[in-house]
Amino acid sequence: xxxxxxxxxxxxxxxxxxxxxxxxxxxxxxxxxxxxxxxxxxxxxxxxxxxxxxxxxxxxxxxxxxxxxxxxxxxxxxxxxxxxxxxxxxxxxxxxxxxxxxxxxxxxxxxxxxxxxxxxxxxxxxxxxxxxxxxxxxxxxxxxxxxxxxxxxxxxxxxxxxxxxxxxxxxxxxxxxxxxxxxxxxxxxxxxxxxxxxxxxxxxxxxxxxxxxxxxxxxxxxxxxxxxxxxxxxxxxxxxxxxxxxxxxxxxxxxxxxxxxxxxxxxxxxxxxxxxxxxxxxxxxxxxxxxxxxxxxxxxxxxxxxxxxxxxxxxxxxxxxxxxxxxxxxxxxxxxxxxxxxxxxxxxxxxxxxxxxxxxxxxxxxxxxxxxxxxxxxxxxxxxxxxxxxxxxxxxxxxxxxxx
Amino acid sequence: xxxxxxxxxxxxxxxxxxxxxxxxxxxxxxxxxxxxxxxxxxxxxxxxxxxxxxxxxxxxxxxxxxxxxxxxxxxxxxxxxxxxxxxxxxxxxxxxxxxxxxxxxxxxxxxxxxxxxxxxxxxxxxxxxxxxxxxxxxxxxxxxxxxxxxxxxxxxxxxxxxxxxxxxxxxxxxxxxxxxxxxxxxxxxxxxxxxxxxxxxxxxxxxxxxxxxxxxxxxxxxxxxxxxxxxxxxxxxxxxxxxxxxxxxxxxxxxxxxxxxxxxxxxxxxxxxxxxxxxxxxxxxxxxxxxxxxxxxxxxxxxx
Numbered sequence: 001x002x003x004x005x006x007x008x009x010x011x012x013x014x015x016x017x018x019x020x021x022x023x024x025x026x027x028x029x030x031x032x033x034x035x036x037x038x039x040x041x042x043x044x045x046x047x048x049x050x051x052x053x054x055x056x057x058x059x060x061x062x063x064x065x066x067x068x069x070x071x072x073x074x075x076x077x078x079x080x081x082x083x084x085x086x087x088x089x090x091x092x093x094x095x096x097x098x099x100x101x102x103x104x105x106x107x108x109x110x111x112x113x114x115x116x117x118x119x120x121x122x123x124x125x126x127x128x129x130x131x132x133x134x135x136x137x138x139x140x141x142x143x144x145x146x147x148x149x150x151x152x153x154x155x156x157x158x159x160x161x162x163x164x165x166x167x168x169x170x171x172x173x174x175x176x177x178x179x180x181x182x183x184x185x186x187x188x189x190x191x192x193x194x195x196x197x198x199x200x201x202x203x204x205x206x207x208x209x210x211x212x213x214x215x216x217x218x219x220x221x222x223x224x225x226x227x228x229x230x231x232x233x234x235x236x237x238x239x240x241x242x243x244x245x246x247x248x249x250x251x252x253x254x255x256x257x258x259x260x261x262x263x264x265x266x267x268x269x270x271x272x273x274x275x276x277x278x279x280x281x282x283x284x285x286x287x288x289x290x291x292x293x294x295x296x297x298x299x300x301x302x303x304x305x306x307x308x309x310x311x312x313x314x315x316x317x318x319x320x321x322x323x324x325x326x327x328x329x330x331x332x333x334x335x336x337x338x339x340x341x342x343x344x345x346x347x348x349x350x351x352x353x354x355x356x357x358x359x360x361x362x363x364x365x366x367x368x369x370x371x372x373x374x375x376x377x378x379x380x381x382x383x384x385x386x387x388x389x390x391x392x393x394x395x396x397x398x399x400x401x402x403x404x
Numbered sequence: 405x406x407x408x409x410x411x412x413x414x415x416x417x418x419x420x421x422x423x424x425x426x427x428x429x430x431x432x433x434x435x436x437x438x439x440x441x442x443x444x445x446x447x448x449x450x451x452x453x454x455x456x457x458x459x460x461x462x463x464x465x466x467x468x469x470x471x472x473x474x475x476x477x478x479x480x481x482x483x484x485x486x487x488x489x490x491x492x493x494x495x496x497x498x499x500x501x502x503x504x505x506x507x508x509x510x511x512x513x514x515x516x517x518x519x520x521x522x523x524x525x526x527x528x529x530x531x532x533x534x535x536x537x538x539x540x541x542x543x544x545x546x547x548x549x550x551x552x553x554x555x556x557x558x559x560x561x562x563x564x565x566x567x568x569x570x571x572x573x574x575x576x577x578x579x580x581x582x583x584x585x586x587x588x589x590x591x592x593x594x595x596x597x598x599x600x601x602x603x604x605x606x607x608x609x610x611x612x613x614x615x616x617x618x619x620x621x622x623x624x625x626x627x628x629x630x631x632x633x634x635x636x637x638x639x640x641x642x643x644x645x646x647x648x649x650x651x652x653x654x655x656x657x658x659x660x661x662x663x664x665x666x667x668x669x670x671x672x673x674x675x676x677x678x679x680x681x682x683x684x685x686x687x688x689x690x691x692x693x694x695x696x697x698x699x700x701x702x703x704x705x706x707x708x
Contacts, residue, residue, distance in 0.1 A: 052531065190677070219677045224626050224637040227411045228672050251532055255627055262544050263407070263551045283627075285537045 034076030036346050038107055038339050040065075040332070041082045041100035043121060044135075045113035048088025052250075052279070053324045054113040057135050058083055060328030061110055063309075063316050064336070074339045077346075081332070086112055086121075093117035094124050101130045105349050107339070108133065108356055110331045115139030115194060122146040126154045129350065131357045134159040135331040136324050138167070138273050140197055144377040156357055158378040160331050160369070162296035164194070167384065168201045168247075168272045171294040174386045174399045175270055176209035181242035184211045185233045187256055189248040190218040198247030198272045206245075214241055221252060230259035246271045253291075254283035261287040268292070275389070276323050282393035289391035297326040297369050298385040298397050309368040321368075330367040337365055373403075408669050410550055416665025417559040418622050422638045423645035423657035424567060425614035431652030432587040432607045435498045439480050440615050441634030441642065442506035447473040447616025448623035448633060449513055449526050455539055457527060462540050466620055473616020477608035480505060485608075486601065506634075513631040526631070534627035555625045562621065566614065567658050574654070583607060587652075644688045650701025659699055 042061055045054035065079045073079065082104050086093035093112045100106045101124075108131040112121045115137040123146055125132035134142055138161055144153035175181065184206060188199030199216070206213050214236040219229050233244055233256075244260060246253045246269060253274050260269075269291035274280070276295045281288055299310065299320060309329055313321040321329075338359035344352045365372045370383035386399035422444055429437040451469035454460040460468070484501040516526030545552045574580040585593040586603045594600045622637070623629040645664050649656025664684055671683030691698065 048530070051529065222636055223677070224622070224628055224633070225411070225415050227414075228408055228669055229677070231407045231411060232673070251534065251628070258627075262553060264546065282536075283534060 032346070033074060033344065036077040036344075037080050038074055038077050038336075038344070039080050039082065039104060040335055041084065041104060041106035041109045043084050043086050043093055043096045043100065043109060043111035043117075044328075045088040045093075045117070046085035050086075050088040050113040050117075052277075053136050054085075054088075056322055056324040057110070057113060057328030057331075059317055060313070060321065060325035060330075061135075061332040063313055063325075064329045064332035066316075067312065068332075068336050074336050077339075077344075079332075079336060079339075082106060086117055088114060088117070090117045090120045094120040097121040097124050097132070098128070101125065101128045106130070107344075107349070107352055108335050108360075110135050110328065110335070112137070115142060118142055118146070119148075122154065122157045126156050129156060130353050131156045131158065131335075131360060133331050133334060133360070134161060135327045136161050138162065138164050139194055140165055143379045153377065156353075158334075158360055158374060160334060160372070160380050161327050162273070162294070162380055162382065162384065164198050164201055164272050167294035167296075168198060169205045170384045170401050171270055171272070171292060171386060172202070172205050172209060172211075172245075174294075174401065175243070175268065175292055176211065179242075179268065181211055181268065183214050183239065183241045184243040184245055185214050185236060185241040186216045186245040187229060187233055187248070188216065188218055188246075189221040189252065191220045191222070192249060195221065195248045195274070198274070199245075201272075202245045202247060211243065214239065221248060221250070226252065226255050227259050230256055230263060234260050234263045234265040240265060241267060243268045243270055245269075247274065249274045251280070251283055254280050254288065257284045257291060258287040276387070276395075278320070278322060278393055278395075281389045281395060284389060285393075286391045288389040291389045292386060292398060294401075295323060295385045295387050295395075296380070296382065297323045298387055298395065300395075300397060301368075301370070301385070303366075303370070305366040306368040306370075326368040330365075330369050330372065333365060333367060334360065334363050334372070337363055371403075405673075406548075406550055408673055409666075410552065412665040412669035413662065414556040414559060414625065414665075415668065416662035417563045418618055418625070418661075419638065419641055419645050419664050420658040420661025421559070421563040421566065421618040421621065422615060423642045423649070423661050424563075424570065424654055425611035425618070426642045427646040427649070427652055427654060427657040428570070428611045428614075429607055430646065431654075432583055433485070433498075433604060435485065435495050435502075436643075437480060437502050437608070437611070438499060438639070439484065439502040439506040439509065440611065441639035442509040443473050443476050443480075443612045443615040443634070444619035444622070444638055445513065445631060445634035446476055446509060446525075446619070448619035448629045449631070451620045452533060452535060452623060452629045453524070453526055455535060456533075458524075462535075469620050470613050470616050473619070474609045474613040476509075476616070477610075477612025478605060480612065481605045481608045485604070489604075510631050510635060528630075530631060532628055532630035534629065535624060540624055553625075555621075559621050559625060562617075563658065563661075566617075567654060570610075570654055579606065641684070644684060647688055647698055648691055650698030653698065653700035656698055656700030663699075 044058050065081045069078050084096040086096050110133050112118055113136050118137045141148035143159045145151050146154035146157040186202050189195035217229050217232050246256055271293045275293035338356050342355040342359040373381045375381045381403045384401040387395040388398050390396045426440050447469045450472050451465045454465035455462055484505050485498055488497050512522055513526045514530050516522040517529050518527045542555045582598050582603050586600055590600050645660040646657050648663055649660025667687050668680050668684050672680045
């Protein structure tokens, strides 16, 4: 054992010397890690309204843990992921976050799934000085002002999911460059924060690209019959708009698309994150063909960090991953990478949390989402993929917008 | 605007079909069967499950869905109504017990998941689903400026035909006469040798079959099936419809359904979606003040 150690040191010394002035070299104190356990937690919505997203995020995170542990762990330390279900409830989300931080003494957390829960969980993690990485929240005021309306930037809250404030304008810009539309109508769910925020972003963006918004049609997401709204949208004072913007969640975008096509409207659908799941594309079918949105991830990307992820995910779960799985997987890889570079002590939890936080700020990884870094605001800095529904339940890539 | 009127007629037809079953029970038993909205949802959920999870053809699933809904009517009678009737509990007790059953049915469907106890009925939990494309043919016709979808158009003749059949049965057949006798005076009907319990069970079977069918048509036409469709979309509106049309009146329920559909559409187009529910219920309130018996109601006079 001792001899092995000496040889290890020799090799390490030679390697460091070889790297020399190039400044490469991984974490130097790797042997203080070996045999240790790094505790991470996740607070995700595995049941309730968020259950269409949360389980995929967890699957992705678990796959990452499995891969990392199987290939020697983080400098020899194994990752232990304690996962909790917040049942899509804001209060429970905060409780589980607190329990993981104080009772389980986790080093960092992933989650929560919904922006609505993040409002409760993130400020708590911030006050308990524990890094928390959001993997699927796209609303506004997630980072850096997690304590909104208090504008103080949160030091411990990060996000690896693409916010609507980036996604929607990128999507509109790319379509405006391609086709120069002149008129549009916005269909927006008014009783859901995610959707109505999206509507506001559309209204604030269209002017820059000379698109005249003929009408803003608000509806409630709990409606059964959307045909009255679609009927209003496809013709405004006798004019059919070039674009219909849809900011809504769940099945609603698919219903609106089907309705508009049934009425014979032939323009372009543009939307937000609400378009980005196979379920919506499947439900919309032919009616959705060509509907464009900006996505954080694209299944068909064949760069190695995505291709390997897709293959591993399929082997593990017998199905294709989605954006949420990719973001959960990326989230865990980010935590592991930061832990590797953080010189953890394994004795002082508070100190280790702080070191981890500092290391997270300088993450620079190849991930399924593409090259990944955080901005100074702890938001995601990644390539944005403009995708279009293919009419058969999937998506095809239209444009790639690299992070500036 | 023309297209909006077409939209309103489709919506109104579903309200009408749902309310006919609602009003039938009220007309005969003087009881509001608040489990009716759960039957509506059950019909849609089971039919969806039979098609998607059990590989049945849509038509077979439809028939089974209606039969199962009718059977659920028997459950309502045997579990919620008959025991209370035996004890001569006041109508409010029956009202509460039907609310209870509705909650139980909704909760059971909500718990449905793969491998669960109710997997045969539902595996999608609290989620909303729609029939996959192609399981139901849905040709679309363009007539002038109007767009007509087959799945929606078909609701209109179905609801009108059912109303006519039901009207005929109630007026001209032995069964109908029996049902009316029970409605008029259950004790007298019993003394005349009518099996009142059987008549009531029959009422619930017919009413629930109609409720289930309304749910199926709703699921097909609007592509939205979840444990909550009854509660969210038709429960309170159904009440509004039968008040508009006159409690217990079948033609009233049909007309009330179309009327509510039109009022909602007008409110939506002129005032926006937020006003929709408010305007509909303002109309209901107005009707209660001006003509409490509703459009076709006669019960108030009967009672005097």
